[in-house]
Amino acid sequence: MKINIDVDDSLENDFITIHCREITDEIIELQRSLSGRNSNSLRISAFQDDVEYFLELKTIIFMESEGNYILIHTSKDIYRTRQKLYELEDILPRDFIRVSKSTIVNTLMISSIKKNITGASEISFGNSNKHAFASRNYIKALIEIMNEKRLKR
Numbered sequence: 001m002k003i004n005i006d007v008d009d010s011l012e013n014d015f016i017t018i019h020c021r022e023i024t025d026e027i028i029e030l031q032r033s034l035s036g037r038n039s040n041s042l043r044i045s046a047f048q049d050d051v052e053y054f055l056e057l058k059t060i061i062f063m064e065s066e067g068n069y070i071l072i073h074t075s076k077d078i079y080r081t082r083q084k085l086y087e088l089e090d091i092l093p094r095d096f097i098r099v100s101k102s103t104i105v106n107t108l109m110i111s112s113i114k115k116n117i118t119g120a121s122e123i124s125f126g127n128s129n130k131h132a133f134a135s136r137n138y139i140k141a142l143i144e145i146m147n148e149k150r151l152k153r
Contacts (some may be wrong), residue, residue, distance in 0.1 A: 021065070025094065048077065057143040061074060061106055061125045065103075069082060070084070075130070094145075097138075097141065099132065099134035111126040
């Protein structure tokens with residue numbers, strides 16, 4: 001990858017342009033990082049009763065829809081938000097992936113996946129006894145992401 005920086009003091013605002021042959025996961029991750037959508041800067045607003053909390057992404061293990069709410073699970077607590085799952089999916093970094101129509105998981109928190117070819121695969125998380133389930137339609141993408149993470153280490 002080639003990187004150029006051009007300084008132009010006549011510009012009113014800084015801007016970044018990415019030139020690429022094709023849009024890859026690496027390019028998307030780079031774009032999200034440059035946009036400030038990385039795990040270090042983004043927080044999710046959620047509620048417990050009438051108290052609003054601002055959750056760091058590194059504390060979230062998974063999110064699931066239930067009725068008119070999205071339940072946000074940390075290792076110890078459950079919070080709720082009225083944001084839609086697809087809205088959260090759009091703003092979250094690549095470490096978060098949809099594993100069913102109603103669930104998004106934080107891949108950094110996954111400790112194991114119990115595969116089930118005929119039904120939903122069970123996902124376990126480190127430092128928690130909570131579980132989420134990946135449907136057959138989404139498990140392949142999850143396994144690919146987990147394999148990428150394993151190879152990077």
